[in-house]
Structure formats: C-alpha cells, structure tokens
Amino acid sequence: MSTSSIPATLRMTPRDYQAFDALFELSSRIGATAAGGLHRLTASAEDQQVRDAFCTWLTRQGFDVKIDEIGNIFGLITLRPGAPWLLCGSHLDSQPLGGRFDGAYGVTAAAATLVSLARQLREQNEPAQYNLAVVNWTNEEGARFQPSLIGSSFFTGAVTLDEALACTDADGFTLDAALQAIGYRGTALPPLPLRAYLELHVEQGPHLEQQRKQIGVVTETWAALKWQVTFRGEQNHTGPALMSRRRDALLAAAQTIVAVRAEADRHGEVLHTSVGRLATTPNSPNVVTSEATVWIEFRSADEALLHQLRASFSQQMQSIALATATDVSLDRAQFRPRQQLDSLLAQRALHLAERIGLSAIPLRSVAGHDAISLSYHCPSALLFVPSVGGLSHNEREFTATEDLHRGLDLLMALLSDLLLEETA
Amino acid sequence: MSTSSIPATLRMTPRDYQAFDALFELSSRIGATAAGGLHRLTASAEDQQVRDAFCTWLTRQGFDVKIDEIGNIFGLITLRPGAPWLLCGSHLDSQPLGGRFDGAYGVTAAAATLVSLARQLREQNEPAQYNLAVVNWTNEEGARFQPSLIGSSFFTGAVTLDEALACTDADGFTLDAALQAIGYRGTALPPLPLRAYLELHVEQGPHLEQQRKQIGVVTETWAALKWQVTFRGEQNHTGPALMSRRRDALLAAAQTIVAVRAEADRHGEVLHTSVGRLATTPNSPNVVTSEATVWIEFRSADEALLHQLRASFSQQMQSIALATATDVSLDRAQFRPRQQLDSLLAQRALHLAERIGLSAIPLRSVAGHDAISLSYHCPSALLFVPSVGGLSHNEREFTATEDLHRGLDLLMALLSDLLLEETA
Numbered sequence: 001m002s003t004s005s006i007p008a009t010l011r012m013t014p015r016d017y018q019a020f021d022a023l024f025e026l027s028s029r030i031g032a033t034a035a036g037g038l039h040r041l042t043a044s045a046e047d048q049q050v051r052d053a054f055c056t057w058l059t060r061q062g063f064d065v066k067i068d069e070i071g072n073i074f075g076l077i078t079l080r081p082g083a084p085w086l087l088c089g090s091h092l093d094s095q096p097l098g099g100r101f102d103g104a105y106g107v108t109a110a111a112a113t114l115v116s117l118a119r120q121l122r123e124q125n126e127p128a129q130y131n132l133a134v135v136n137w138t139n140e141e142g143a144r145f146q147p148s149l150i151g152s153s154f155f156t157g158a159v160t161l162d163e164a165l166a167c168t169d170a171d172g173f174t175l176d177a178a179l180q181a182i183g184y185r186g187t188a189l190p191p192l193p194l195r196a197y198l199e200l201h202v203e204q205g206p207h208l209e210q211q212r213k214q215i216g217v218v219t220e221t222w223a224a225l226k227w228q229v230t231f232r233g234e235q236n237h238t239g240p241a242l243m244s245r246r247r248d249a250l251l252a253a254a255q256t257i258v259a260v261r262a263e264a265d266r267h268g269e270v271l272h273t274s275v276g277r278l279a280t281t282p283n284s285p286n287v288v289t290s291e292a293t294v295w296i297e298f299r300s301a302d303e304a305l306l307h308q309l310r311a312s313f314s315q316q317m318q319s320i321a322l323a324t325a326t327d328v329s330l331d332r333a334q335f336r337p338r339q340q341l342d343s344l345l346a347q348r349a350l351h352l353a354e355r356i357g358l359s360a361i362p363l364r365s366v367a368g369h370d371a372i373s374l375s376y377h378c379p380s381a382l383l384f385v386p387s388v389g390g391l392s393h394n395e396r397e398f399t400a401t402e403d404l405h406r407g408l409d410l411l412m413a414l415l416s417d418l419l420l421e422e423t424a
Numbered sequence: 425m426s427t428s429s430i431p432a433t434l435r436m437t438p439r440d441y442q443a444f445d446a447l448f449e450l451s452s453r454i455g456a457t458a459a460g461g462l463h464r465l466t467a468s469a470e471d472q473q474v475r476d477a478f479c480t481w482l483t484r485q486g487f488d489v490k491i492d493e494i495g496n497i498f499g500l501i502t503l504r505p506g507a508p509w510l511l512c513g514s515h516l517d518s519q520p521l522g523g524r525f526d527g528a529y530g531v532t533a534a535a536a537t538l539v540s541l542a543r544q545l546r547e548q549n550e551p552a553q554y555n556l557a558v559v560n561w562t563n564e565e566g567a568r569f570q571p572s573l574i575g576s577s578f579f580t581g582a583v584t585l586d587e588a589l590a591c592t593d594a595d596g597f598t599l600d601a602a603l604q605a606i607g608y609r610g611t612a613l614p615p616l617p618l619r620a621y622l623e624l625h626v627e628q629g630p631h632l633e634q635q636r637k638q639i640g641v642v643t644e645t646w647a648a649l650k651w652q653v654t655f656r657g658e659q660n661h662t663g664p665a666l667m668s669r670r671r672d673a674l675l676a677a678a679q680t681i682v683a684v685r686a687e688a689d690r691h692g693e694v695l696h697t698s699v700g701r702l703a704t705t706p707n708s709p710n711v712v713t714s715e716a717t718v719w720i721e722f723r724s725a726d727e728a729l730l731h732q733l734r735a736s737f738s739q740q741m742q743s744i745a746l747a748t749a750t751d752v753s754l755d756r757a758q759f760r761p762r763q764q765l766d767s768l769l770a771q772r773a774l775h776l777a778e779r780i781g782l783s784a785i786p787l788r789s790v791a792g793h794d795a796i797s798l799s800y801h802c803p804s805a806l807l808f809v810p811s812v813g814g815l816s817h818n819e820r821e822f823t824a825t826e827d828l829h830r831g832l833d834l835l836m837a838l839l840s841d842l843l844l845e846e847t848a
Contacts (some may be wrong), residue, residue, distance in 0.1 A: 226709070254677070
C-alpha cells in the first residue's frame with residue numbers, strides 16, 4: 001500500500017452540500033421534538049419511518065440497498081467488482097429526547113459524500129481500487145435495548161445473532177420482535193470485506209470548541225466498565241412498618257448513586273461516572289421498594305483505575321446492602337478496554353485535513369461509537385466536528401452547518417485518497 | 425343517645441363465617457399473584473372484575489346497589505325508612521403486588537356481617553334505629569392515582585368531584601376516563617346521613633402481635649406530611665460530558681432519598697420517613713438525567729416535628745439543588761393533621777370486645793384509612809386485627825382466619841349495639 005495525491009477535482013460542490021442539507025433536514029424532521037431535538041428509539045415507529053425514507057433516498061440515488069439479519073442498512077455502490085469496500089456511516093437511532101446530530105450526521109454525511117464521489121468518478125472516468133458503501137447501524141445508542149452498539153458488534157462477530165436478537169426493552173419486547181414489527185429483520189448478507197471503515201460524528205464534548213479547532217481525529221478511546229446491579233429488599237407499608245425493620249431497595253440504590261458520583265469527585269476528571277437509568281418495583285408512593293436496579297458506568301483512559309474500582313466498588317455495594325438489609329446482585333458487567341484506532345489512517349486524516357485547510361487535532365473519545373466496534377475488524381477512522389457547549393444526548397445539541405460541511409470535506413478527501421491509492 | 429345491651433342471639437353463626445370465607449376467597453382470586461398476593465390497581469381490569477363480582481353478590485343477598493359519581497359502591501339495606509345509616513366498609517383496590525387482606529378484608533367482613541345481622545333482625549323481629557350500608561371506596565391506596573383516599577374524601581366533601589376526577593396516573597390517564605372505561609363512573613346519589621362509620625382492617629404493623637392482643641381499637645392517627653418534589657438538571661452524554669459541568673437530577677434525587685432516611689435515623693421511631701416512588705427522564709443508561717421526581721413522606725404523632733421538618737428539609741433540598749446545579753420545585757404538598765377518632769365509639773368498641781371475650785387495646789394508626797376521612801364527617805371507628813410480622817403492602821401479608829373472624833364478631837357486636845340503642 002502506498003499513498004496517493006487527491007485529484008484537485010474530487011471535492012464537494014455546492015450542489016452536494018445542498019443534497020446533504022436536505023437529507024439531514026429530512027432526518028431531523030422524523031421524530032422531531034418540540035424543543036428541536038430528536039426522539040427516535042431503536043425499532044420505534046419513528047425509526048421505521050426514517051429507515052424507510054433513507055432506503056428510498058438511497059435507491060433513488062442508485063445505491064443497491066441491503067438489510068442484514070439485525071436490521072443494519074447498507075447502501076452499496078460497486079465500482080470494482082470483487083474488490084474490498086470502503087464503508088462509511090453511523091446510526092439513525094437516538095436517545096430519548098436526544099439531539100438530531102448524534103449519529104444522523106454520520107449517516108447522512110456518508111450518503112451524500114458517496115453520491116458525490118461516485119458521480120465525479122464516473123464523470124472523470126477515474127479508476128477506483130475499492131467499492132463504496134454507506135451503513136446505518138442498528139441500536140447504537142443502547143437506550144431502548146441494552147447493550148449499545150448491537151448492530152456493529154454483530155457485523156464484526158463480537159456478539160452472535162442470537163445474543164443480539166434476544167436483547168429486551170423495559171417491557172420485555174425482544175429486539176427480534178421489534179425489528180420484525182417494523183419490517184427490518186433482514187436476511188444474511190454475503191461477506192463484505194472492508195479496506196476501511198470511516199465515521200463522522202459530533203464530538204459530544206468540549207475540547208474542539210475550547211481549543212477552537214475544526215476537526216478532531218480520534219486516536220484512541222477511554223475504557224469503560226458498565227454494571228447493571230440489583231438490590232432486593234422487602235415490600236412494606238411506608239407508614240406503620242418500623243424503620244428498624246425496613247429493607248428498602250430504593251434507599252440502597254440511592255446510596256449507590258451517591259457513592260458512584262463520589263468516586264468521580266475523588267479522582268477528578270480522569271474518571272467519569274454515572275447512573276443514568278434506575279428501575280424500581282413496585283414504585284408506589286406508600287410502599288417500601290422491594291427491588292431497585294441501577295445502570296452504573298465508570299469511564300477512564302486508565303484501565304488500572306477501572307480494575308481497582310471493580311474490586312473496591314463491589315465491596316462498597318456489599319456494605320450498602322448490609323447497611324440497608326438488602327441483597328445485591330451483579331446482573332450484567334461489561335468491560336470495554338481502551339482501544340487504539342488505526343494510527344496510519346488517523347495520521348492520514350490529520351495530514352489531509354491540513355492539506356485542505358482545516359485545523360485538526362488528535363483527540364481521545366470518551367464515548368463508545370460504532371467505529372470502535374469496527375476498529376477490531378478493519379482499519380477504522382473516527383472524525384469529530386465541534387459540539388456547541390459540548391452538549392449531547394440533549395434536545396439542544398447543536399453543530400453549525402459550516403462545521404458539518406467541513407466534516408464532509410475531510411470525508412471526501414480521505415475517501416478519495418483511499419480510493420485512488422495504489423495497492424501493494 | 426344511650427347504651428343498650430346486645431341481645432345474646434345476635435351473633436355470627438358458622439354459616440355466616442362460611443359466607444364471609446367464601447366472599448373473601450372470591451376477592452382473593454381476582455388479581456391474585458403467583459406468590460399469593462394481590463395486584464388490583466384502581467380502575468384496572470381486575471378492579472372492574474372484583475367490582476362486578478361484589479355488586480352481583482350484594483344484589484343476590486338483597487342489598488340495593490348504588491354507584492356514586494366517583495365509583496364508590498354502596499350496598500343498602502333499609503330497616504327504618506328515613507332514619508340515619510350505619511355505614512361499614514373499606515376498599516377493594518390494592519397496591520402493586522400487594523396483600524389480599526388490606527382493604528378487601530374490611531369490605532367483605534362488612535358485607536357478610538350486615539347480611540347476617542339483617543337476617544337475624546328479620547327472624548327475631550327486632551326493631552332497628554338505623555339503616556345498614558356497606559361501602560367499597562374508590563382508590564384508597566393512592567397507588568395508580570394520587571392522592572390516596574379519593575373516594576372517601578369525595579364522599580365527605582374534602583375534595584370536589586372535579587378534583588377527584590382530574591387525578592391522573594403515570595400515563596396521563598384521568599381517573600374520570602379510567603372509571604368510565606370500567607363502567608364505574610356512576611351518578612349523584614341522594615344524601616346518606618350517617619349515624620356512624622365502622623371499618624375493620626388488618627393492622628399492617630407489629631403491635632398487636634408483639635403484645636399478643638386480638639383487637640386494636642384506633643383512638644387517633646399520626647400526622648403525615650407528603651411532598652412531591654421535582655429536580656431539573658440537564659440531559660447530557662454520560663461519557664464525554666465533564667463531571668464538573670453535569671447537572672444530574674438523579675444525583676439530586678438520590679441525595680434527597682438518603683437525607684429523608686437520615687431524618688428518621690436522627691429522630692428514632694417517633695418519625696417514619698420514606699420515598700416509595702421515583703420518576704426520571706429520560707432514564708437511559710448513558711444519558712445524564714434531566715428530571716427526577718420523588719414522592720416523600722414524613723409521618724409522626726408529633727405535629728410540631730413535622731412543621732419543623734417542613735422548614736428544615738426545604739432548606740436541605742435547596743442545598744442539594746445548589747450542590748448538584750439543579751433546580752428544585754415542590755409540585756404538591758399535603759399535610760394530614762393528627763386526628764382523633766370518636767372516643768365514645770372507641771370506648772364502646774373496647775368495652776364490647778371485653779364483653780364478648782376478646783383481648784383488645786387502644787392503638788394509634790400510622791397509616792391513613794378511609795375511616796380517617798370519615799371521622800371528619802361522622803363518628804367513626806377503626807378496628808384492627810393482627811398482621812403476621814407486621815408485614816403489609818406485600819404479597820406475603822397474612823392474618824389467620826380466626827383473627828379475621830374475631831373482627832367480624834366485634835363488628836357484629838358494635839353494629840347490634842348501635843342498631844338497638846335508644847336514641848335521645
């Protein structure tokens with residue numbers, strides 16, 4: 001493999017930006033909230049609607065559209081039959097009352113850029129080393145169904161189809177049934193050998209804005225430890241039951257939430273911690289809670305710190321259980337190691353950004369992304385554009401249109417560069 | 425008013441106990457849980473089923489059945505047209521995964537006892553000063569719809585019909601619509617002047633069992649302060665968002681739950697505190713919670729302590745809001761004062777218990793009951809039978825059949841005594 005230079009003529013045109021703007025606008029309308037955000041949970045009616053609209057758009061633009069067994073949507077443009085693929089994309093699902101940029105930007109940017117690229121290659125009769133594909137991964141968010149990154153993890157073989165389909169939502173509905181209900185439980189696809197996976201995303205953090213940079217090239221990710229923990233106590237009447245006899249699972253959960261935050265305060269910003277989800281039974285004002293489940297996250301670039309927390313925080317939960325006369329169990333534990341993204345691809349992205357006049361810096365990603373799943377499978381690049389105020393998973397999540405377009409410029413440059421490279 | 429003696433012949437017969445056992449068994453089957461409890465929320469399908477069965481039973485036993493505007497069910501036996509009424513009852517709704525005795529015992533015991541009493545009066549051609557009625561009050565529990573005690577509070581005029589009907593459940597369904605859906609949104613009834621209201625109930629606390637007594641006669645209730653409090657923060661990504669910038673409403677709620685318990689620990693058993701219900705938005709594992717609502721209860725016989733807590737705990741919630749960068753608002757506050765039940769009626773119940781060979785003691789009730797609502801309206805008696813382990817609002821709530829029957833014996837004695845009293 002060697003480098004090549006970008007033909008000066010391969011770039012986004014005003015018409016291409018307009019096509020992107022229109023497609024992104026279409027996405028933003030489906031599941032739009034009154035406050036300008038997006039509420040488009042995996043396999044919901046809104047997800048079905050945006051998937052239908054996306055497939056229709058791809059077909060009209062000449063993509064060959066395929067749905068795999070977990071509902072991932074692929075739009076294929078064959079340039080060189082039998083050659084490996086350059087795959088670009090992200091996800092169209094959102095958090096509850098989430099933002100319209102998270103995920104949707106990466107899918108629509110990839111689609112619009114590939115259309116532009118394919119058209120220009122045809123017009124200029126340029127040779128291509130690879131084929132082009134866009135993807136919408138199923139259930140990146142892990143909001144309705146846990147864990148997150150299900151579609152991309154199935155694609156790489158990190159989870160089996162059975163595991164992926166068996167995930168259930170809070171009502172006990174499986175992902176299998178939910179995908180069937182919206183008509184996106186597809187069929188097994190032939191293998192798609194990848195030269196590289198490229199993903200554009202909004203940063204969801206403050207660093208690009210603080211450092212006044214236009215592009216962040218992710219070089220590695222933080223590690224994450226995710227726990228689902230259940231405390232079990234005893235239902236009782238909140239009035240007459242003696243305080244000394246109560247076995248209050250919600251009290252145990254509350255002490256845990258406070259303790260999880262205290263860990264972050266103790267370690268400073270090198271450790272991010274949270275409890276974002278809590279489920280209680282029976283959740284009635286005058287009944288002592290019998291069962292409370294908390295979803296805990298510890299994230300750090302320091303894996304050793306997470307291993308140490310795994311031990312010390314387990315002990316702390318045992319102490320909380322003892323003090324509240326509850327039982328505690330670890331229902332699910334997931335450790336996502338710190339992961340390096342492909343350094344050659346990252347360097348290439350930084351170099352190309354400079355070449356086309358964009359200010360770019362290497363960054364670490366705290367959050368998980370489909371590109372992290374893919375990085376275990378093929379060279380993968382994750383490119384960030386700024387998030388105003390670092391705000392994300394929020395209806396007010398925002399990135400200016402010029403910043404969005406700069407991402408497309410870099411994606412076009414990187415794709416062109418890869419596509420025209422001389423293979424070994 | 426003067427006292428009278430109970431005719432030796434007016435008492436529950438084996439056949440009457442059997443009728444009660446069968447009716448109580450019928451109630452226990454409708455909404456039964458696998459663990460032997462009851463799940464029969466107000467205006468649910470199960471509530472409709474038990475109401476239908478109860479109305480059918482009453483009609484077959486010769487009661488005149490009436491449904492009022494809030495769905496309270498009255499079964500009337502006219503003995504002396506135009507005279508005041510002796511009303512007995514409780515509620516057929518339950519907590520989620522609750523017990524089969526709480527409420528259902530009081531309704532079925534009243535119904536079976538009134539049938540026996542009316543039959544014996546007819547057979548013996550005894551004169552009666554009053555008419556007899558049994559009642560099932562709507563939404564005593566306050567589980568699906570808050571506040572609790574809606575049906576009895578509407579009956580006494582403590583809440584208006586509009587207020588009562590406008591209560592909503594967690595899905596925003598009004599009590600009005602829910603009652604219409606099950607066919608129990610009745611019509612305005614003529615006034616029902618009451619001589620007294622009598623309610624049998626399981627204790628739901630440990631005192632009778634600990635003191636090895638068969639009957640508790642409630643003389644007064646604890647006061648209660650109930651708050652619904654909402655913290656508002658900001659949705660954000662639990663990964664990249666800096667800890668120092670987070671505005672986590674769930675963290676604020678957790679600190680509140682811990683602080684509510686700390687108040688009880690500080691004051692000992694003279695203060696019972698709880699948070700039984702918590703609602704969060706968006707409740708997704710990797711989103712910082714934007715909104716968390718807690719339902720707080722403080723209960724004590726010491727009203728001054730509750731007034732002091734009202735001030736000090738408000739301050740504490742302000743401090744929590746400040747520390748977590750959230751906003752806090754008090755959505756609803758309810759103060760239920762300490763209430764004395766009619767002392768003449770309580771003395772009469774204690775006296776009659778002794779007369780028929782039951783060991784009885786005066787008790788305070790920590791929990792609210794329909795008899796407390798009624799006590800503002802007419803002389804009211806609240807009679808407890810033991811609860812095994814003091815356990816309630818729990819599927820394992822239990823009272824032995826002999827204890828249940830002893831309650832019926834006392835109810836029969838008290839009703840007979842009242843019914844045959846010489847009026848002034």
